[in-house]
Amino acid sequence: MNKAELASKLGDKMGVSKKMGEDFVAAFEDIVTSALMNGEEVTIAGFGTFSAKERAGRMGVNPQKPTEKMKIPSVTVAKFKAGSALKKALKGKEGSAPAAAPASAPVA
DSSP, rough: HHHHHHHHHHHHTTTOOHHHHHHHHHHHHHHHHHHHTTTTOEEEETEEEEEEEEEEOOEEEEETTTTEEEOOOOOEEEEEEOHHHHHHHHHHHHTTTOOOOOOOOOOO
């Protein structure tokens, strides 16, 4: 599924236009990107956690000249860790759509 298909399905599911679905996807991307750029994590309970990690610099080999070593600088990369509900849905229901996560009981 690509971004346009996601926006379309999101619009259908929420009962809004495809354009609104595209706006929701774009807003989600912007929010997650800016949070990661600020060093924050974005956690969606049961679904997963987006985070930014720094990959350390290292020595590598120049692919054009295999005898030549080169320094590969450190870089910040995006990571995603799947949540328990997503893992369970994929484990138990291969090939079918995952069920919605059950709502937690209110705390009294």
